[in-house]
Amino acid sequence: MVTITDVAREAGVSRATVSYVLSGKRMISEPVSRRVREAVTSLGYTPNAGARALATSQTKVLALMARFLSDEFAPAMLEFIRAVTDAARELGYDTLLVSDENAAEALRRVAASRMVDGIVLLNVGETDDRLPILGRIDQPSALIGLPANPEGSIVFDLDFRSAGRLMVNHLRAYDHREVILVSQPRDVVDRGGAYVWRLAAGAEETADQLDMILHHHHAAASQPDVGRRLHELLDQHPDATAILLNNEAAAAALPFVLRERGLRAPDDVSVIGRYSDDFARAFSLPYTAVDSAAAELGRRAVARLIAAIEDGLPGDALQLLPPVLTDRGSVARPASR
Amino acid sequence: MVTITDVAREAGVSRATVSYVLSGKRMISEPVSRRVREAVTSLGYTPNAGARALATSQTKVLALMARFLSDEFAPAMLEFIRAVTDAARELGYDTLLVSDENAAEALRRVAASRMVDGIVLLNVGETDDRLPILGRIDQPSALIGLPANPEGSIVFDLDFRSAGRLMVNHLRAYDHREVILVSQPRDVVDRGGAYVWRLAAGAEETADQLDMILHHHHAAASQPDVGRRLHELLDQHPDATAILLNNEAAAAALPFVLRERGLRAPDDVSVIGRYSDDFARAFSLPYTAVDSAAAELGRRAVARLIAAIEDGLPGDALQLLPPVLTDRGSVARPASR
DNA sequence: CTGAAAGCGCTTACAG
DNA sequence: CTGAAAGCGCTTACAG
Numbered sequence: 001m002v003t004i005t006d007v008a009r010e011a012g013v014s015r016a017t018v019s020y021v022l023s024g025k026r027m028i029s030e031p032v033s034r035r036v037r038e039a040v041t042s043l044g045y046t047p048n049a050g051a052r053a054l055a056t057s058q059t060k061v062l063a064l065m066a067r068f069l070s071d072e073f074a075p076a077m078l079e080f081i082r083a084v085t086d087a088a089r090e091l092g093y094d095t096l097l098v099s100d101e102n103a104a105e106a107l108r109r110v111a112a113s114r115m116v117d118g119i120v121l122l123n124v125g126e127t128d129d130r131l132p133i134l135g136r137i138d139q140p141s142a143l144i145g146l147p148a149n150p151e152g153s154i155v156f157d158l159d160f161r162s163a164g165r166l167m168v169n170h171l172r173a174y175d176h177r178e179v180i181l182v183s184q185p186r187d188v189v190d191r192g193g194a195y196v197w198r199l200a201a202g203a204e205e206t207a208d209q210l211d212m213i214l215h216h217h218h219a220a221a222s223q224p225d226v227g228r229r230l231h232e233l234l235d236q237h238p239d240a241t242a243i244l245l246n247n248e249a250a251a252a253a254l255p256f257v258l259r260e261r262g263l264r265a266p267d268d269v270s271v272i273g274r275y276s277d278d279f280a281r282a283f284s285l286p287y288t289a290v291d292s293a294a295a296e297l298g299r300r301a302v303a304r305l306i307a308a309i310e311d312g313l314p315g316d317a318l319q320l321l322p323p324v325l326t327d328r329g330s331v332a333r334p335a336s337r
Numbered sequence: 338m339v340t341i342t343d344v345a346r347e348a349g350v351s352r353a354t355v356s357y358v359l360s361g362k363r364m365i366s367e368p369v370s371r372r373v374r375e376a377v378t379s380l381g382y383t384p385n386a387g388a389r390a391l392a393t394s395q396t397k398v399l400a401l402m403a404r405f406l407s408d409e410f411a412p413a414m415l416e417f418i419r420a421v422t423d424a425a426r427e428l429g430y431d432t433l434l435v436s437d438e439n440a441a442e443a444l445r446r447v448a449a450s451r452m453v454d455g456i457v458l459l460n461v462g463e464t465d466d467r468l469p470i471l472g473r474i475d476q477p478s479a480l481i482g483l484p485a486n487p488e489g490s491i492v493f494d495l496d497f498r499s500a501g502r503l504m505v506n507h508l509r510a511y512d513h514r515e516v517i518l519v520s521q522p523r524d525v526v527d528r529g530g531a532y533v534w535r536l537a538a539g540a541e542e543t544a545d546q547l548d549m550i551l552h553h554h555h556a557a558a559s560q561p562d563v564g565r566r567l568h569e570l571l572d573q574h575p576d577a578t579a580i581l582l583n584n585e586a587a588a589a590a591l592p593f594v595l596r597e598r599g600l601r602a603p604d605d606v607s608v609i610g611r612y613s614d615d616f617a618r619a620f621s622l623p624y625t626a627v628d629s630a631a632a633e634l635g636r637r638a639v640a641r642l643i644a645a646i647e648d649g650l651p652g653d654a655l656q657l658l659p660p661v662l663t664d665r666g667s668v669a670r671p672a673s674r
Numbered sequence: 675c676t677g678a679a680a681g682c683g684c685t686t687a688c689a690g
Numbered sequence: 691c692t693g694a695a696a697g698c699g700c701t702t703a704c705a706g
Contacts, residue, residue, distance in 0.1 A: 001451075001475065003683055014693045019685055026686095029691060046449035050396065051683035053387035054698045061452075064434070068419055074619065075412040082405055085436055094452065097401070097434040099422055112383035114338075115398075115431065138338065224621045253621065259596050282411065284561045284590065340699055351677045356701055363702095366675060388699035391682045 002043045010039035022047070053114075062088050062305065063116040065107055065130060066099045067123050069191075076248050076292070079278055080122050080144065083298025091306050093117070104129045111137035118305045120144065124155075125192025140308035140315045142301040146194050154308060155318045156301040160195040160274075163290045163323035164202025167244055167272050168212065170288070170325060174333050176242040176270060178213040180233050182250045186218045199246050199274065215240065221249040230257040241334035245273035245287070252283045266332035277326060287330040290323045297321065339380045347376035359384070390451075399425050399642065400453040402444055402467060403436045404460050406528075413585050413629070414460070416615055417481065420635025421457050428643050430454070441466045448474035455642045457481065461492075462529025477645035477652045479638040483531050487655045491645060493638040496657035497532040497611075500627045501539025503660050504581055504609050505549065507625070511670050513579040513607060515550040517570050519587045523555045536583050536611065552577065558586040567594040578671035582610035582624070589620045603669035614663060624667040627660045634658065 008015045013032060020026040021036040028036070039045070053059045064084050066077060085095045096116055100106035107130050110116055117139060121130055124145030134141050134153065142154040171179055181203055183189075189196045200216055207214040215237050219229040226249045234240075234257070245251045251273045258265060265271045265287065273289040280289060300319065307313045345352045350369060357363040358373040365373070376382070390396045401421050405411060422432045433453055437443035444467050447453055454476060458467055461482030471478050471490065479491040508516055518540055520526075526533045537553055544551035552574050556566040563586045571577075571594070582588045588610045595602060602608045602624065610626040617626060637656065644650045 004685095005683080015684080016686080016693060016695095017691095020692090023685080027691070032692080044449070046446065048391070048683050049450040049452045050387045050390035051698090052685080054385070054391055054700085055683080055685040057698075059387065061433070074415050074615075078411055078415045078418075081415075081418075081434070082436070085434055089437055094447070095434050096398070097418070097422055097432050099419070100426055109383065110431070112381070113386040115386045222618060227621060249619075256592060256596070256621075259593070278411075281559060282586075284564060284593075341701095342699080352700080353677060353679095353702080354675095357676090360701080364675070369676080385699050388682090389701080391684085392699080392701040394682075 002045050004045070004047065006043055007036065007039045007045045010043060011035040057114075059115060059117050060092060061094045061096055061116045062302070063096045063098050063107075063110045063119045065103060065119060065121045066097060067103055068099055069123075069188075075282065076275070076279060076294075077123070079276055079292075079294035080298055083295045084120050084122070084302055087299040087302035088306075091302065093302075093306065104133050107133045108137070111139050118142070118309045120301055120305060126194040127192045140305060142305035142308075144297050144301050146198070146320070148192075148194070150318045152316055153318075154301070154304050154315055156297050156304070157195070157320055158290075158293055158297065159320035159322055160198035161202035161205075162320075163274060164199040164204075165206045166202075166323050166325060167274070167290060168203045168206040168210070168214070170272060170331060171242050171244070171270065172206075172210045172212060174270065174331050176212070176331075176334060178237070178240045179207070179215070179242045179244055180237050180240045181214055181216045181244045181246065182230070182233065183216065183218050183246045185221050185247075188221070189218070196246065203244065213240075219247055219250050221247060224253075226250050227253040227257055230254060231261070234261065240269075242270040242272065242331065245271065245275075248275050248279060251275055251279075251285055251287065251289075254287075255285070265330045267335065270331040270334065272331055280326075280328075286328055288326065288328045290325055293321055293324070339382050341382070341384065343380055344373065344376045344382050347380060348372040394451075396452060396454050397429060398431045398433055398453045399639070400433045400435050400444075400447045400456045402440060402456060402458045403434060404440055405436055406460075406525075412619065413612070413616060413631075416613055416629075416631035417459050417635055420632045421459070421639055424636040424639035425643075428639065430639075430643065441470050444470045445474070448476050455479070455646045457638055457642060463531040464529040477642060479642035479645075481634050481638050483535070483657070485529075485531070489653055490655075491638070491641050491652055492655045493634050493641070494532065494657055495627075495630055495634065496659055497535035498539035498542075499657075500611060500660035501536040501541075502543045503539075503662060504611070504627060505540045505543040505547070505551070507609060507662060507668060508579050508581070508607065509543075509547045509549060511607065511668050513549070513668075513671060515574070515577045516544070516552070516579045516581055517574050517577045518551055518553045518581045518583065519567070519570065520553065520555050520583045522558050522584075525558070526555070533583065540581065550577075556584055556587050558584060561590075563587050564590040564594055567591060568598070571598065577606075579607040579609065579668065582608065582612075585612050585616060588612055588616075588622055588624065588626075591624075592622070602667045604672065607668040607671065609668055617663075617665075623665055625663065625665045627662055630658055630661070 004015050007018045119141040121143045124143040126148045146157045184196045220226045271287045273287045276292045341352050344355045456478040458480045461480040463485045483494045521533045557563045608624045610624045613629045
């Protein structure tokens with residue numbers, strides 16, 4: 001293993017000089033600098049990360065705390081993972097992926113051992129058991145998802161309430177008056193998935209204002225249950241002219257269900273969803289939807305987290321991204337009956 | 338930040354003693370040991386990972402080199418990521434998720450800086466540009482996927498050739514004589530995705546022996562292209578009585594396509610696939626399939642890698658897991674025509 | 675059964 | 691413009 005001492009010897013300078021040439025934190029004369037750089041390449045030197053971390057108290061690593069829950073839709077999670085790792089790498093950080101069963105303890109362990117300079121929490125819920133740990137660790141953190149009390153934290157999330165309003169307004173613009181809203185499973189809400197009721201609240205609020213009927217239901221997040229559930233709901237509300245989906249699994253299943261009933265969107269029923277463009281592409285979903293903005297949320301959360309790490313920006317920021325509707329033409333005026 | 342010196346002072350012992358109490362590498366008298374453990378808890382001490390890595394040359398971190406390719410099906414990748422991180426954690430290792438565009442350089446960087454003790458390469462292809470780097474780094478590595486020359490590497494993969502044989506034999510047992518095989522896109526093969534032709538070779542071999550007709554085709558890995566392609570293939574081979582899928586996107590799309598054509602499996606056409614049980618569940622796929630065994634492959638690769646790290650086991654092992662068929666009843670005797 | 679000391683490979687004030 | 695030296699927080703032979 002080649003160390004900075006080897007490089008110093010080869011270049012005929014001190015270790016300090018090698019370090020300064022590499023970091024650029026001090027002016028080094030061109031001839032010396034060149035000798036050092038040559039020695040670095042000829043020996044194939046790369047600084048030892050552990051030693052550097054010890055000397056600088058900086059690891060250049062972020063922790064990504066993911067949770068894989070059986071009742072949430074895994075592919076959606078992957079988009080966030082990619083968004084965070086890519087954004088981190090772009091800013092010079094590597095990513096430690098942590099998904100221990102016991103998330104709170106894992107968070108404590110990773111932070112206390114100083115393996116990372118900062119932490120990104122994915123899938124944060126209202127009452128998240130990882131949150132209390134955050135106050136006891138030295139590193140800054142950024143949350144994706146809205147906790148009950150976001151004060152004192154860096155928080156990024158989609159503005160789900162606005163999303164609910166936007167979607168119902170869109171339906172109303174096409175004269176829909178009775179709508180089925182299919183949310184994530186109850187478990188997700190109980191566990192603190194506030195986005196479910198935030199979207200629902202926005203939708204209900206607007207529905208009330210516009211004098212529309214909104215049937216709010218939950219559905220499983222796995223097949224085939226979710227498909228059966230969709231059939232049930234359609235049976236239960238024969239006069240509904242539109243479906244609003246806040247459940248990825250339901251969105252993936254709906255094309256099957258409609259086909260089984262011989263229905264087409266938007267001719268027979270209008271459909272509007274909330275999921276990412278990537279997701280839409282992978283599953284061939286032809287529905288108008290509010291993008292869940294994984295890439296954007298990941299990028300912003302990481303950038304803000306790194307600002308807190310490097311520039312000591314205050315660890316306090318709440319940003320709810322305004323929802324963006326991608327119109328795929330699956331909402332149209334209901335057929336007169 | 339609390340260090341080993343603080344603990345030593347609090348307990349009235351030397352730093353060495355604290356270290357030995359924690360590691361258990363030396364007998365320490367009960368009273369001393371207890372004082373140390375009390376100090377550790379009361380101060381909330383956790384060893385600094387960087388310092389420990391520097392002293393021991395062990396980071397207790399594995400690198401997971403993933404590649405997210407637009408023409409492969411992302412959800413399938415997530416299963417491998419989960420399998421590897423879970424297995425690593427169980428054995429006391431954290432996981433650095435690396436997915437840089439320039440994978441070879443990232444591999445070199447992560448290894449040379451000694452951020453990790455070992456490396457897991459995901460999605461290894463025949464001629465993988467990460468492979469040449471492996472010879473130049475000090476850490477052992479484990480590959481998931483079969484390279485052209487597996488000698489000198491720790492390699493785990495599904496035995497795709499056997500899988501091809503198994504699937505065709507299964508079809509033959511139900512009297513099918515003309516079969517469509519839908520493989521991953523050509524790009525995947527060109528890039529070195531040997532598993533595509535390995536499965537195809539096994540299938541063709543068995544088909545020849547049993548005097549069956551096998552139409553081998555490639556299909557896109559994204560919607561809606563793959564759906565259109567399936568329609569094409571069914572039009573092209575009206576006498577085929579079974580479909581064999583080695584393409585996750587095609588598997589996810591097939592139920593739509595069959596429905597659009599008014600066909601049912603296995604009444605009108607038999608279907609057999611290659612994908613994981615998780616995948617089948619998430620997408621509600623009702624087809625008999627060979628499990629892609631992500632969890633098992635991840636677990637074995639990590640266990641073997643850690644054995645190489647900790648016990649210095651030779652970095653040379655090739656293991657092709659025998660395929661396992663999950664019978665979901667989507668293969669039946671073809672209707673007589 | 676325990677401690678003093680060297681060493682892991684870096685960075686960075688302090689001197690010159 | 692450059693170097694000698696201290697220090698980051700651990701572990702582990704070496705002594706006793």
